[in-house]
Amino acid sequence: MAERLLEVDGLKVQFATEDGVVRAVDGVDFTLDRGKVLGIVGESGSGKSVTAMTLLGLTRDKNTIFEGEVRYKGQSLLDLPESKLQEIRGNELAMIFQDPMTSMNPVYRVGDQIVEAITTHEDISSRDAKRRAVELLKQVGIPNPERRVDDYPHQFSGGMRQRAMIAMALANNPDVLIADEPTTALDVTIQAQIIELIDRLKDDFNSAVILITHDLGVVAEVADEIIVMYAGRVVEHGGKRPVFYDPQHPYAWGLLGSIPRLDRPRPEKLASIKGAPPSLINPPRGCKFRPRCPHAFEKCHEEPPLANRVEDPGHLDRCWLSVEQKRELREATIRGEVVA
Amino acid sequence: MSSLEEPQNGDRPLLEVRAVKKYFPIRSGLLQREVARVHAVDDLTITVSPGETLGLVGESGCGKSTLGRCIVRLLEPTDGDILFEGRSIAKLNAAKLRPLRRQMQMIFQDPYASLNPRKRVGTIISDPMKIHGIGDKAERKRRVQELLETVGLSPEHYNRFPHEFSGGQRQRIGVARSLALRPKLIVADEPVSALDVSIQAQMVNLLDELQKDFGLTYVFIAHDLGVIRHVSDRIAVMYLGKLVELSPAEELYTRPIMPYTEALLSAVPIPDPDLAEQRERIVLEGDVPSPIDPPSGCRFHPRCRYATGICSEVEPPLVDYGNNHLAACHHPLNVDAATLARVQASEKYTPEEADASALPKDPGKEEAHPVPTAADGNGRDPRRNP
Numbered sequence: 001m002a003e004r005l006l007e008v009d010g011l012k013v014q015f016a017t018e019d020g021v022v023r024a025v026d027g028v029d030f031t032l033d034r035g036k037v038l039g040i041v042g043e044s045g046s047g048k049s050v051t052a053m054t055l056l057g058l059t060r061d062k063n064t065i066f067e068g069e070v071r072y073k074g075q076s077l078l079d080l081p082e083s084k085l086q087e088i089r090g091n092e093l094a095m096i097f098q099d100p101m102t103s104m105n106p107v108y109r110v111g112d113q114i115v116e117a118i119t120t121h122e123d124i125s126s127r128d129a130k131r132r133a134v135e136l137l138k139q140v141g142i143p144n145p146e147r148r149v150d151d152y153p154h155q156f157s158g159g160m161r162q163r164a165m166i167a168m169a170l171a172n173n174p175d176v177l178i179a180d181e182p183t184t185a186l187d188v189t190i191q192a193q194i195i196e197l198i199d200r201l202k203d204d205f206n207s208a209v210i211l212i213t214h215d216l217g218v219v220a221e222v223a224d225e226i227i228v229m230y231a232g233r234v235v236e237h238g239g240k241r242p243v244f245y246d247p248q249h250p251y252a253w254g255l256l257g258s259i260p261r262l263d264r265p266r267p268e269k270l271a272s273i274k275g276a277p278p279s280l281i282n283p284p285r286g287c288k289f290r291p292r293c294p295h296a297f298e299k300c301h302e303e304p305p306l307a308n309r310v311e312d313p314g315h316l317d318r319c320w321l322s323v324e325q326k327r328e329l330r331e332a333t334i335r336g337e338v339v340a
Numbered sequence: 341m342s343s344l345e346e347p348q349n350g351d352r353p354l355l356e357v358r359a360v361k362k363y364f365p366i367r368s369g370l371l372q373r374e375v376a377r378v379h380a381v382d383d384l385t386i387t388v389s390p391g392e393t394l395g396l397v398g399e400s401g402c403g404k405s406t407l408g409r410c411i412v413r414l415l416e417p418t419d420g421d422i423l424f425e426g427r428s429i430a431k432l433n434a435a436k437l438r439p440l441r442r443q444m445q446m447i448f449q450d451p452y453a454s455l456n457p458r459k460r461v462g463t464i465i466s467d468p469m470k471i472h473g474i475g476d477k478a479e480r481k482r483r484v485q486e487l488l489e490t491v492g493l494s495p496e497h498y499n500r501f502p503h504e505f506s507g508g509q510r511q512r513i514g515v516a517r518s519l520a521l522r523p524k525l526i527v528a529d530e531p532v533s534a535l536d537v538s539i540q541a542q543m544v545n546l547l548d549e550l551q552k553d554f555g556l557t558y559v560f561i562a563h564d565l566g567v568i569r570h571v572s573d574r575i576a577v578m579y580l581g582k583l584v585e586l587s588p589a590e591e592l593y594t595r596p597i598m599p600y601t602e603a604l605l606s607a608v609p610i611p612d613p614d615l616a617e618q619r620e621r622i623v624l625e626g627d628v629p630s631p632i633d634p635p636s637g638c639r640f641h642p643r644c645r646y647a648t649g650i651c652s653e654v655e656p657p658l659v660d661y662g663n664n665h666l667a668a669c670h671h672p673l674n675v676d677a678a679t680l681a682r683v684q685a686s687e688k689y690t691p692e693e694a695d696a697s698a699l700p701k702d703p704g705k706e707e708a709h710p711v712p713t714a715a716d717g718n719g720r721d722p723r724r725n726p
Contacts, residue, residue, distance in 0.1 A: 043538060043539075188563065188565070189624045191609070193623055193624075195609070214536065215537075216537075217609025217610055220609065220610065241613055244612060258538045260570040261610070262593060266570060266590065270545055271541065272538060272539075274542075
């Protein structure tokens with residue numbers, strides 16, 4: 001069995017703000033093994049990015065309250081002192097951010113920024129570090145890396161900047177690569193290149209990947225396992241095929257229905273989820289999706305636990321409907337015929 | 341000049357874009373002399389009929405937004421002409437444009453940047469009416485409240501500020517504002533790309549309903565090929581300022597002619613793991629070249645997997661492959677022999693020795709997507725016809 005790298009147990013992240021306590025992440029559990037890709041899917045405000053940033057200790061603040069456990073190779077990360085965390089962050093756990101335009105420093109050369117990432121964690125001469133930076137840029141497919149290593153970020157296109165970000169994240173051969181919407185700001189043709197790159201590098205570097213996205217198409221390509229998040233909670237969790245071919249939660253159906261599909265005939269009307277995601281300060285009582293769910297009933301005023309309700313033991317969901325009801329209602333909901 | 345198709349039914353098109361060019365000068369030095377030009381839109385011709393939705397797709401930097409802005413005359417074209425209801429608007433000054441602005445409105449991409457944060461929703465939506473002197477204060481207020489209901493907001497939102505709304509709601513306010521003057525044409529520039537998936541679907545459905553209710557004509561600019569297919573009647577694909585393919589919506593997806601379109605379609609992720617694994621993906625190498633110094637010949641040739649010598653030398657003309665499907669390519673895909681012969685015989689087809697050797701040899705593919713029979717495309721050699 002592959003080595004277990006990450007264990008997240010009942011993670012809760014709350015931010016104290018002037019308007020009240022924001023329950024950004026409200027109970028997330030998962031494990032990640034070497035060589036695997038975990039896709040976390042959800043809309044803005046679902047808590048997917050906060051989960052990722054918390055793994056790296058980027059949400060630490062005097063107004064943040066953590067609960068639960070995050071363990072990396074058995075070592076607890078949440079209460080690790082900042083100095084210790086710095087040794088892990090960027091070295092063993094690395095992150096690729098969404099916006100390649102703002103996540104590089106515009107006044108330093110691309111190469112120098114990669115060199116800095118290397119020399120921070122390794123005792124290596126700057127000449128060797130630069131040689132490695134060139135090698136990394138080559139690996140992520142930057143043409144003419146010997147010359148481009150001395151360019152400034154503004155001399156790179158969006159796709160090239162994202163490649164450089166990936167090179168920087170891979171600089172120390174991390175065990176876990178966290179990619180937060182790595183392709184959202186890019187054109188489809190460039191998106192295809194980047195997804196292929198992440199998939200290839202995962203094997204080359206023998207790492208695990210957490211891929212955070214709102215795009216179900218992207219996770220369908222590369223993920224092994226999928227978590228669907230809504231209002232800070234995991235509402236569905238399972239292998240890629242079970243989640244796509246036997247989705248259990250009405251929110252997952254809504255997401256699947258909202259995407260205009262190129263592989264299917266054009267529908268009269270797109271299925272949409274009515275309303276908007278709830279406030280995380282005053283979330284609805286019971287199931288968080290109840291106000292937007294076309295199938296909500298009495299029992300939904302009580303919050304359903306995340307539990308296994310189908311034959312496949314690894315497939316969990318958070319919905320009170322019976323498995324038979326779900327399978328009956330699902331197709332029509334995805335097609336947009338059931339409107340609340 | 342590239343091909344200009346006239347609608348067969350004799351209806352006058354609502355909008356005609358004729359050989360429009362938009363170059364942005366790059367100035368440098370003490371005298372601010374022009375040293376180069378960005379060829380944002382380069383000799384583009386297209387017409388839009390009343391009531392239709394024309395989708396405009398392409399990668400960032402292909403000129404689709406610039407074209408949209410030229411159409412509503414937020415920008416003045418460098419060359420060429422734009423006709424709205426038969427009247428030339430390309431060179432009109434601001435005063436002469438003002439009455440026309442009632443007919444053409446725009447919906448912007450970013451719902452956060454396109455609403456003035458210091459104005460109330462009521463003012464934002466009623467200002468266009470005020471500027472055009474429509475109604476008195478009470479009438480305008482009633483109209484704004486109607487509009488708010490039309491776009492799915494509550495009339496009580498009249499006195500609120502934009503920051504009190506979510507992204508999706510703000511975009512609805514932007515739509516209400518664009519409808520305030522009862523325009524005929526709406527240019528929507530990436531109206532859904534800043535929104536969450538579930539909200540995107542709501543917005544697309546709303547725009548669909550409004551089109552039916554008010555008989556609107558849309559020019560819908562987006563990079564998302566799924567959204568474009570859902571909303572469009574016809575789709576124009578742009579690459580580096582050029583129109584490279586123009587097709588009825590459904591046909592573009594089943595039978596792309598231009599290799600660039602084929603690559604774009606194959607890059608769209610499909611939310612179905614089995615299909616995603618099975619299909620062949622064409623990953624384009626590199627980035628879009630600079631529009632300051634675009635490649636010679638066919639602008640797509642440096643990234644094209646079918647490119648041959650002729651592609652870097654001769655710019656392919658936009659030719660009609662039947663069924664109002666136009667494409668500019670020396671190595672067209674999904675075209676049967678008869679249509680190809682007809683196209684090569686037409687006067688628009690310039691290259692003498694069309695290197696047929698380089699045509700993709702894939703008879704199965706040709707059979708899979710037979711070309712709809714055009715008037716002269718049924719196997720006869722059109723050159724023999726008088």
